[in-house]
Amino acid sequence: MTSTFHGIELGKRGLAAQQTALSTTGHNIANANTVGYTRQRAEMQSTPALSINKVQLGTGVNVNSLVRLREKYLDTQYRDENQKLGYYEAKSDALSKIEDILNEPTDDGLAHVLDEFWKGWQELAKEPDSLAARAVVRQNGVAVTETFQYISDSLKQMQNDLKDIIGTKVKEVNSLAKQISELNGQISSLVANDYQPNDLYDHRDVLIDQLSKLVDVKVVPIFTSDNKDTGMIQVSVGGSLGSLLVDGYKPANPLEINITNEIDLGTDIKIGGTPIQLASGELLGRIESYGIKGGAVKSTIPYILDQINNLATEFKDAVNAQHQMGYSLEKNNDGKIEVVKANDEFFTWDDNNSLVVNPKIINPATGGLYLIAAAAEEGNSASSSTGNGNNALEIANIKSKVGDQYRNIIAQLGIESQESQRMQNNTEAIVNQVENRRQSISGVSLDEEMANMIKFQQAYNAAARMVTAMDQCLDKVINGMGRVGL
Structure with a gap:
């Protein structure tokens, strides 16, 4: 009973x-x-x-x-895709800003300024003795040098901004790692007494999701020697050969990046003093955009800077070479205009290694507009005349040699930007799909x-x-x- x-x-x-x-x-x-x-x-x-x-x-x-x-498999899939999304968002953002700096195709871009420069020489060829036409050529030359300088300064400023962003992201990674480590300690003390700290688990998972967008993470649960779950986790960063960022409740190992002019992916990124190689994440995208040493990946800003600097050098050399083959004007003692062999470059470098129009052409006291070599040698006479504008025409024809190079830079940049945007959209769609599946299991349905x-x-x-x-x-x-x- x-x-x-x-x-x-x-x-x-x-x-x-x-x-x-x-x-x-x-x-x-x-x-x-x-x-x-x-x-x-x-x-x-x-x-x-x-x-x-x-x-x-x-x-x-x-x-x-x-x-x-909660489904652990979906968590892993979400974090794998989230790190890719962070990487492509960073790359796409950098390439988009570079496109904004180059500002093509618009009336303010370098291509239009160069076109105006060549047109100025064409007009000068029609009226080689016109000071007004010469003034237009000089002013167009100044516009070209200022545009080159603007692009260079803007790219360098963008690189400095990226340096600050990278430093901020490193601090964010270390802050998240510290919080995860502290939560490990709280969870462990409760699990040891047979409690279920579900809300603490949720808080930790949110932090891991945030961390996964910054760097590639691998999460492994920690068990005791008798295979009992402690509730704690290990978080490693840096692909299959990564280092532990978080190990249970121990103080998190700090992520450190030696930020110089360019970052060596093999030695300048460390966790707890051990070099790692980031596999993905926003931080890697920012680093590649900032500039890396060696490796197969093109570093965005230094690459574009080199291309622009090379273009400026080739442009200067081509114009100067043809300019010095021509004949400029000079006043004789009687005040009459004579045609003389040109000795001066049209462009030169200033003390800051910036491209400028030759100061002699700018300053009337040193020759000014008369130093522009519009005339070409007539026959084999080693002389020319004031009405000769053939050298100006030859300089205008340089457009076909130099213009193609800049168009190639813009085209390549556009292709890379479109590819990054496409990959960002694809990974974002996958992340959203996985998150929807995750919410269908873990999310709260009020009904x-x-x-x-x-x-x-x-x-x-x-x-x-x-x-x-x-x-x-x-x-x-x-x-x-x-x-x-x-």
């Missing part, structure tokens, strides 16, 4: 279990809009039965655990939770009615038995 109070105990267990389930449902509803929250479920199991006359009599229900409804709330409420009410019924039975036994005739 069972205990007299068996029914009361059974009802009490039912009340406790349904109340726990109701509280869990309420917790889910309260966190429906909490970023990174994983919905929980009260796992109920019947308590051990009593054996009475070869019959197994049930004893009620207990809540064994509060389970986080589902409301249905559960009603279900648990009804079960709670029924358990309470059970306790009331058993109380009435016991009241009859205790207060009514032994009183015959009543």
Whole structure:
């Protein structure tokens, strides 16, 4: 025979279990809009039965655990794609800003300024002795040098900005690693006492998701020697041969980057003093855009800078070579204009190694506009005339030699920018798909939770009615038995 109070105990267990389930449902509803929250479920199991006359009599229900409804595989897939998204976002952002600096095709871009420069020489060829036409050529030359300087200065400033961004991202990585390490310690102390710190797990997963966009991460759970889960994790960075950024509750190993003019991917990036090679993530995209030493990957800003500097040098050399083959003007002692062999370059480098129009051509006291060599040698006479504009025409024809190089730079930049944008869009779509799948499992559905709330409420009410019924039975036994005739 069972205990007299068996029914009361059974009802009490039912009340406790349904109340726990109701509280869990309420917790889910309260966190429906909490970023990174994983919905929980009260796992109920019947308590051990009593054996009475070869019959197994049930004893009620207990809540064994509060389970986080989360799929680890989707977490891994999300973080793998998230690091790619961070990388391509960084590359696409850098290439987009470079395109903004070059500003092609517009009336303010270098291509248009160069076109105006060549047109100025063409007009000068028609009126080689016109000071107005010469002034236009000189001013167009100044515009070309200023545009080259603007592009160079802007790219260098962008590189300095990237240097600051890289430093900020390194601090962000180390901050996230520190928080993950501290959470490991809190989780470990609770798990050791058989608690389930589900909300702390959620907080840690959010931090890992954020970290995965910055650097490539690999997450491994930590078990005891007897294969018991400690609740802690290890986080390594740097591909298959990476180093531990987080190891349980130990202080996180700091990520360090030696930022110089260019970064050596093999030696300048370290975790805890050990060199690593980043495989993906926003930080790698920023580093490649800033500039790297060696390797097969083109470093964006230094590469474009070299291309622009090479173009400026070739442009200067080509114009100067043809210019010095021509004849300029000079006033003789009688104040008459004569044609003389040109000795001066049209472009030169200043003290800051910047391309400028020859100061002699700028300054009237040193010759000014007269020094522009518009005339070419006539026959083999080693002389020319003021009406000769053939050298100006030859300089204008340099356009076909120099212009193609700049168009190739713009075309290559456009292709790389489109490719980065395409890869960003693709990885973003994949990340969103994985996140949607993850939310379908882990996210809170208010409709589902409301249905559960009603279900648990009804079960709670029924358990309470059970306790009331058993109380009435016991009241009859205790207060009514032994009183015959009543």
